[in-house]
Amino acid sequence: MKGFRQIIGHKDVIAHLQNAIASGKVSHAYILNGEKGSGKKTIARAFAKALNCESDEERPCGKCHSCRLADGGNHPDIMEITHDKPNSISVDDIRGQVVEDVQVRPYSSPYKIYIIDDAEKMTMQAQNALLKTIEEPPSYVVVLLLTTNASSLLQTILSRCVMLNTKPVPDSQVRTYLMEHVKIPDYQADICVAFAQGNIGKAVQLATSENFNEIKGAAIHLLTHLKDMDIADITAAVKAVTEFKVDIRDYLDILAVWYRDVLYFKATNDANGIIFRENLRAIQEQTRRCSYEGIERILEALQKAKARLTANVNFELTMELLFLLIKENGE
The missing domain is CATH 3.40.50.300 (P-loop containing nucleotide triphosphate hydrolases)
Incomplete structure (x- = not known):
């Protein structure tokens, strides 16, 4: 204790x-x-x-x-x-x-x-x-x-x-704690800190969760392949996301952090300031394809999707509309 x-x-x-x-x-x-x-x-x-x-x-x-x-x-x-x-x-x-x-x-x-x-x-x-x-x-x-x-x-x-x-713990303190006590590398700590938003309990949970890594991998796979998907592929992707229905907020947060990285890199060209540094090449490619307006529309759509799911709007419909909007604005 x-x-x-x-x-x-x-x-x-x-x-x-x-x-x-x-x-x-x-x-x-x-x-x-x-x-x-x-x-x-x-x-x-x-x-x-x-x-x-x-x-x-x-x-x-x-x-x-x-x-x-x-x-x-x-x-x-x-x-x-x-x-x-x-x-x-x-x-x-x-x-x-x-x-x-x-x-x-x-x-x-x-x-x-x-x-x-x-x-x-x-x-x-x-x-x-x-x-x-x-x-x-x-x-x-x-x-x-x-x-x-x-x-x-x-x-x-x-x-x-x-x-x-209780108030959010400063990101720097959460990051230090994860690296010193959970023993994870800096790039993984940065991802956990970004999602935890000052909640050290959540940060530790994410850092030690195989499920979170699985969700993150699935989200990044979608983001890097969505441009080549047709309607049938998107419908299949929505069905696959239902596996993460309990953790859908984490899934949507991953998408949001990804597009914040895209927005940041587009504005600054600074690779050190992004969270998904291990996916830098994919971030650079998406930065070239996306407009500022398109990224903003995607970030707004992610917030709306969260609100809709909280209000118990149909899960599959909400996610399909979101993926279509991301595809439309991410090219």
């Missing part, structure tokens, strides 16, 4: 939590709000570890008995709430693991901490049950709600919690 020093980025959030510990003004409830993979759980665990750390100096120290228990996932006063249904946290989950448990004093620590990940999945009944605990908590209780969508929580819960929003 990481301490604050090992967390990449999120300086403002970490400073707030460290100041709360140092001043003794720890709130009874916090909301950590940010996209999936942004580091909310890592921050929450470090905060929980620091709250119960036995050191008089830097907290968490990582050496005391409490920190060692936390590192092993066996701390009796740090609870991570579980739920059987993947898409729902029920009232029974909250009552059994939080509401009824808070009356028992900490076993060996100053604080008893409850970490509720995916808090947006709490049912209304579960939120109302939790509200009673947040409204009148024992002095030793700290509840940490981790969510990708704070607006899904009851206003009465929001008003009683300290809201902390």
Whole structure:
């Protein structure tokens, strides 16, 4: 379990939590709000570890008995709430693991901490049950709600919690982390950084995912062969893309980054500034064929395709229209 020093980025959030510990003004409830993979759980665990750390100096120290228990996932006063249904946290989950448990004093620590990940999945009944605990908590209780969508929580819960929003980690820090800790080459790190957009969890996932490399390979194959495809070939390509339906946003992001590279190279002729440097020859060829207006139309179409798929517009129709527009404007 990481301490604050090992967390990449999120300086403002970490400073707030460290100041709360140092001043003794720890709130009874916090909301950590940010996209999936942004580091909310890592921050929450470090905060929980620091709250119960036995050191008089830097907290968490990582050496005391409490920190060692936390590192092993066996701390009796740090609870991570579980739920059987993947898409729902029920009232029974909250009552059994939080509401009824808070009356028992900490076993060996100053604080008893409850970490509720995916808090947006709490049912209304579960939120109302939790509200009673947040409204009148024992002095030793700290509840940490981790969510990708704070607006899904009851206003009465929001008003009683300290809201902390995670922000994108600078690309340079994400790139360094991938190269030093995941041990990938610089050109691969650049691609992962471009897609992660400051989300270090997503960057690590992409860097270690065979599925992402497969999607990237399929997208680049399409982009380099689309000019020679007829309608039948495009229809077949759409059917092939259905294999990646779950990851279609990643697929569309790859197309968008490719055309941003084309746009950048067309404007600057600078190969060092593009993401797909290993495909430089294909980028150069596409740059010669595409107009600025055509590239802009393609980038706009990619955004529209995302919006349509989010709105559950027919998948095959959306992708076929997109491929035809790319073919029309990419020559």
